[in-house]
């Protein structure tokens with residue numbers, strides 16, 4: 001078997017069939033279209049209106065009656081919108097479909113998250129029917145995903161001026177986001193941090209391809225070359241970690257926690273455990289009620305999954321009937337990226353057993369360094385999660401407890417963390433336990449030198 005059958009090359013890391021580009025990886029090679037054709041203008045203009053109205057989440061601290069009225073005015077207009085067609089002009093064009101998913105899921109989250117905190121969640125037909133149809137076509141869940149906020153939500157800050165404009169990967173500092181909920185730079189930087197990691201990760205994809213090529217040969221020279229590729233990969237993963245930590249430069253943790261993150265909540269992180277009811281779904285024969293409704297998480301980023309698969313990190317659930325968060329996140333990725341990962345996982349010559357079988361000390365050390373770099377990426381990720389979620393959540397709980405105590409001074413306030421539910425990630429995980437687990441599983445992948 002040639003490498004092409006394992007990881008199609010042809011100047012394209014994963015081949016066109018997988019939508020993985022040799023310059024931009026899982027990001028599309030050109031900026032995604034910024035607007036749908038006129039037939040779907042109502043969706044686009046509702047999104048423009050929502051952004052211009054600076055809508056606020058229904059549970060935002062300090063929400064005024066005017067804010068609440070402002071969002072009800074927008075929601076009333078959204079309910080009146082006609083149910084626009086998801087016809088063959090749309091379904092035959094993946095570029096249009098992706099933009100439609102982005103626009104509709106932004107509308108969906110604007111609608112749901114601006115509702116008063118105790119109102120039932122009834123998504124109007126004008127949004128529910130098209131978002132279900134478009135998602136069905138794309139084979140992803142009908143809510144905001146990482147691909148809507150990051151992969152298909154960018155443009156150039158300034159048009160590239162090189163003669164090869166359009167042929168090169170965008171410079172990491174020349175990106176901006178197309179759509180934002182809050183309009184804040186903090187939100188944009190949160191998305192762009194992931195976009196930069198996707199772009200920088202392309203080199204890792206190429207190193208994987210070369211490694212797999214050499215594993216096919218498998219002789220002594222190949223082993224030396226693989227050691228070299230793994231050493232280069234350590235540098236790339238370290239840079240991904242730096243890019244992750246750089247999110248602190250322009251994304252403020254408190255603003256992220258209180259003004260950005262609430263927009264991402266899916267059904268499974270709803271504070272009141274409300275069900276999302278998609279109006280009209282029962283009447284349409286071709287549609288089914290959605291079951292996967294977790295908010296967007298960079299856990300849906302294919303680049304991190306690819307590194308795990310390549311290095312052999314096992315994220316499988318220990319309970320057979322319950323799929324792990326990591327495998328559940330596959331269903332939120334663009335279908336072709338999911339297929340690419342499946343393809344890689346099915347590789348008949350995985351790297352880790354190969355390294356063990358060679359009993360080559362240098363190769364083993366290089367492999368372990370690459371795994372260690374990924375573990376350190378996850379250490380950094382835990383620092384970020386603590387800074388952006390755990391810390392602000394504790395402070396918010398303390399403030400709430402103090403307020404309760406003020407109102408009802410006869411009662412002792414509940415200390416933060418005590419008798420409270422564990423903190424949930426946007427993907428609905430018990431985030432502290434989960435992130436420690438993925439980090440520990442990565443560390444445990446290293447090969448002891450006596451093996």
Ligand code: HEM
Pocket residue numbers: 190193194197198244247296297298299300301304305378381384385388389424425426427428429430431434435438439
């Ligand atoms: C402010 C920035 C970030 C915060 C606060 C954050 C927070 C979280 C949280 C809470 C989870 C738990 C899963 C969930 O329920 O959603 C998670 C998972 C994950 N995040 Fe992030 N994240 C951030 C940035 C990133 C970036 C830039 C990446 C890389 C592209 C990334 C990659 C992942 C991955 C791969 C997972 C799955 C768990 C794992 O592999 O360890 N995150 N993140």
